Amino acid sequence: MSKKGFIFDLDGVIVDTAKYHFLAWKALAKSIGIDFSVEQNEQLKGVSRVRSLEKILAWGNKTISNEQFTTLMQKKNDEYLSYISQMGESEVLPDVPRIINSIIKSKQGIALGSASKNARQILKKVSLLGVFDAIVDGNDVTKAKPDPEVFLKGAEALDIKPEHCIVFEDSVAGIQAANVANMISIGIGDKDVLHEADYIYKDFTELSPEFLETLIKR
Ligand code: B16
Numbered sequence: 001m002s003k004k005g006f007i008f009d010l011d012g013v014i015v016d017t018a019k020y021h022f023l024a025w026k027a028l029a030k031s032i033g034i035d036f037s038v039e040q041n042e043q044l045k046g047v048s049r050v051r052s053l054e055k056i057l058a059w060g061n062k063t064i065s066n067e068q069f070t071t072l073m074q075k076k077n078d079e080y081l082s083y084i085s086q087m088g089e090s091e092v093l094p095d096v097p098r099i100i101n102s103i104i105k106s107k108q109g110i111a112l113g114s115a116s117k118n119a120r121q122i123l124k125k126v127s128l129l130g131v132f133d134a135i136v137d138g139n140d141v142t143k144a145k146p147d148p149e150v151f152l153k154g155a156e157a158l159d160i161k162p163e164h165c166i167v168f169e170d171s172v173a174g175i176q177a178a179n180v181a182n183m184i185s186i187g188i189g190d191k192d193v194l195h196e197a198d199y200i201y202k203d204f205t206e207l208s209p210e211f212l213e214t215l216i217k218r
């Protein structure tokens with residue numbers, strides 16, 4: 001039985017920072033006269049900060065200078081970080097510690113694969129910075145999800161083949177990235193949104209110890 005690598009997305013999987021991204025983007029968009037829906041917001045999940053602003057501007061048919069673009073990104077991140085600064089361990093999503101502890105106990109690899117440039121800061125706030133064998137985040141990649149780069153780098157850092165890796169993801173782009181990387185994709189969230197995943201669970205409370213065991217032994 002070969003060792004498996006479990007790669008966790010961050011926003012929407014370990015913590016619900018997706019709601020803070022939404023609030024910050026919504027306020028930023030409003031300040032330049034753009035509104036977008038909850039459905040459109042799904043398209044911002046898992047994608048980079050730059051790409052998110054490009055999408056919002058396209059929805060509002062707006063073109064701005066490079067200088068304004070940089071200013072708006074900064075503004076969004078400042079507001080987002082004001083939410084992050086308030087975070088604590090209680091914001092770790094249900095049963096995430098149970099799953100992480102089981103993986104560590106059974107001596108499997110564990111990595112973070114996030115598009116966020118704020119990943120380390122968030123993990124520190126919720127006291128999970130030390131649990132990962134490898135952390136690959138938005139500072140380490142050049143291509144955003146659905147490109148598989150972030151997960152392939154995670155597998156490489158764990159020294160585990162992609163086909164022996166399992167990805168937990170809440171975004172459509174992330175599930176596509178895991179599938180392209182030839183990894184097992186596990187969607188955490190809505191089954192209608194994440195239908196491209198190999199398995200889908202509403203949250204980690206639905207993921208049984210037996211299923212985790214099956215993934216380790218497969
Ligand atoms: P930041 P994940 C992603 O994190 C978020 O889902 C996405 O909404 C965000 O735009 C991206 O990180 C960049 O985040 O602005 O903090 O660098 O889901 O890949 O953990």
Ligand code: MG
Binds near residue numbers: 013045
């Ligand atoms: Mg996510």
